[in-house]
Amino acid sequence: MAILLYDLCAGDSQRRFSPHCWKARMALAHKGLTFETRATPFTKIKEIGGGFSPTVPVIDDGGRLVRDSFDIALYLEETYPDRPTLFAGDGGKALSRFVESWALTSVHPALLGLIIVDIHGALGAEDQAYFRRSREERLGKTLEEVQAGREARIEAYRQSWQPLCHLLALQPFLGGEGPLFADYIAFGPLQWARVVSPLGLLADDDPVAAWFDRCLDLHGGLGRSMPAAA
Amino acid sequence: MAILLYDLCAGDSQRRFSPHCWKARMALAHKGLTFETRATPFTKIKEIGGGFSPTVPVIDDGGRLVRDSFDIALYLEETYPDRPTLFAGDGGKALSRFVESWALTSVHPALLGLIIVDIHGALGAEDQAYFRRSREERLGKTLEEVQAGREARIEAYRQSWQPLCHLLALQPFLGGEGPLFADYIAFGPLQWARVVSPLGLLADDDPVAAWFDRCLDLHGGLGRSMPAAA
Numbered sequence: 001m002a003i004l005l006y007d008l009c010a011g012d013s014q015r016r017f018s019p020h021c022w023k024a025r026m027a028l029a030h031k032g033l034t035f036e037t038r039a040t041p042f043t044k045i046k047e048i049g050g051g052f053s054p055t056v057p058v059i060d061d062g063g064r065l066v067r068d069s070f071d072i073a074l075y076l077e078e079t080y081p082d083r084p085t086l087f088a089g090d091g092g093k094a095l096s097r098f099v100e101s102w103a104l105t106s107v108h109p110a111l112l113g114l115i116i117v118d119i120h121g122a123l124g125a126e127d128q129a130y131f132r133r134s135r136e137e138r139l140g141k142t143l144e145e146v147q148a149g150r151e152a153r154i155e156a157y158r159q160s161w162q163p164l165c166h167l168l169a170l171q172p173f174l175g176g177e178g179p180l181f182a183d184y185i186a187f188g189p190l191q192w193a194r195v196v197s198p199l200g201l202l203a204d205d206d207p208v209a210a211w212f213d214r215c216l217d218l219h220g221g222l223g224r225s226m227p228a229a230a
Numbered sequence: 231m232a233i234l235l236y237d238l239c240a241g242d243s244q245r246r247f248s249p250h251c252w253k254a255r256m257a258l259a260h261k262g263l264t265f266e267t268r269a270t271p272f273t274k275i276k277e278i279g280g281g282f283s284p285t286v287p288v289i290d291d292g293g294r295l296v297r298d299s300f301d302i303a304l305y306l307e308e309t310y311p312d313r314p315t316l317f318a319g320d321g322g323k324a325l326s327r328f329v330e331s332w333a334l335t336s337v338h339p340a341l342l343g344l345i346i347v348d349i350h351g352a353l354g355a356e357d358q359a360y361f362r363r364s365r366e367e368r369l370g371k372t373l374e375e376v377q378a379g380r381e382a383r384i385e386a387y388r389q390s391w392q393p394l395c396h397l398l399a400l401q402p403f404l405g406g407e408g409p410l411f412a413d414y415i416a417f418g419p420l421q422w423a424r425v426v427s428p429l430g431l432l433a434d435d436d437p438v439a440a441w442f443d444r445c446l447d448l449h450g451g452l453g454r455s456m457p458a459a460a
Contacts, residue, residue, distance in 0.1 A: 088322075090319060090406065091323070091412075094322070095322055095326065095328070095405075096325065098325070098394070101396035101397040102328075104396060106336075167331040171324065174325060175321065176320065176323070180321055
């Protein structure tokens, strides 16, 4: 039976942009597992498993529910050990947490401030109301105020990718010669931006852009199959 | 026969502050190997093995010379596989490179700008001349100009540790339950600052300070045995 991935969706239900859901989706593909996605608006997350999780991704593997992208990756690694590894050992598991911590502190907040109105624009009406209310409360500003003057912040955002840029002079993927879950942790936010925002964020000659391109090609072009924002 | 570690030294030859040499020293201790250090001023590095390396650390393991802290860790892992692991697998190796890239791009440059005059002050006369000339040429400013107004940059420096701070809410070491080479990569710059500069850089209640304290206790208190700058 195919694994079911509850995947955040835009108003049209086809567009999937959540960075965290993309991490889970890439992990499922990396393991070569058969899976289907279930389009899930923000305001329907509470219906999954009778309120199992406040956020997506959630997977349903034959009745077993698992939430949180990192926990999903750990679950897949443990449950399907004979499939391609997502961590390549215990050190890889521990240090993937560092990559996650780096992405969540250094990349996500800056990126959110560049695309938050674009995200809002992609949502259905009910989700828009929820998103505006919850994010404006959290950030203490209107979405438009958060995103205002974003062009002036693009260079600082590019700088936040410096650690990966430096690494890519040494090896083609975070995982070394090939991708590991750590690559998907960093892929998530770039795919988030690609799917919801027309804003060009990375310079064409940035090694991070070339690495992202390689990631879009992985697993039969899974990432690329999701259209970029026009 | 004990492994010999060529270790950058201050003017008094007892003080050892190089972040990169500390990474190698902690790696040797982690492996439980017997080693001695050879005090090496900047201006004597060229004499090691007839010009083997422009930088330290260099180790001499029974006549075999290895340079560069990361390459030394890889060498030790391969040569002494039955000793405690520095990487815990191939994923750990690949992602330790990311930790290194993060440290070199996000931590070292900011820290150098806070302590560069203190470093100069710790060196012997011949090294001082070399250090001033080479660093002023590289940075396009005098050492004093680089360090000027440093108090105003401490907060930004503290922010550069955010990824590790975030991680430490999840696990006690970068390596997970115990330290791996990745911990020593992050330990290096903090020990550098501790040994050469009296400047208080981390807040006392910063989880990074507590983790650094744990690292100072490792391997019989090896890091702590080097006195802090007064």
